[in-house]
Amino acid sequence: MRLFDSWNEAKERAGLELLTREDRPRRNSNQIQPKPDDVDLPDEKDWYDLTPRQRWYYRNRSLEVERVNRRLDQIRLWFHDMKRDELVCEECAEGHPACIEFHHPNDDKTLGVSRMVNQGYSRDRIREEMAKCVPLCANCHARRHYEPPTSAEG
Incomplete structure (x- = not known):
């Protein structure tokens, strides 16, 4: 069995005529119902x-x-239930779902987990991204990212 990269390649190999967009007959109402x-x-x-x-x-x-x-709505509900039932902060054990955030320790972030939920990514893709993360409460997450200001000279 031969495999081809496109329909046009298969048609070419079969010796069939290829029509460009301009060559194709305009579709009419016999084929497509009017808008x-x-x-x-x-x-x-x-x-x-x-x-x-x-x-x-x-x-x-x-x-x-x-x-x-x-x-x-189903994805958001699943995400909330999963945060409520399965996740706690790895530093302080806070477990309220409103507090749990996802920290990417290795900078291999595809997209933020919450953004993926709100944009409708699949549960599998969301789980893949969560696997790269450490669950932290908002306070511990802020502490992880906190950098004291440097003194200004001058």
Whole structure:
């Protein structure tokens, strides 16, 4: 079995004609239903140039926004419960979830754990980032990063 890097490469090897975007016939309403009147598109978008998935999104935008918000709520709840049930400060044993922060001791930070939660990263990706961290309460975390001011000469 042969594997190809792209559809165009496979078509070329099979001796099939490759059409550029300009050569392709314009899609017509027989293939794609006209844009519904209640669907708003950004000015730079053309309904007939969108992929089927993009057209579905614009037709069902409110459902998709609700789905994403439900997923974010689930991730935030999971994160809160995990902080409440599993984590304590490694220096002072404070365990309140509002106090727990994630300290990256080795400067191999991809992104802050809380930011990953709020941006909807997967639980697995969040756990991977947490594995690089030390759980600390806000006070101990601040102490870790504290550097006394240097004296100003002059």
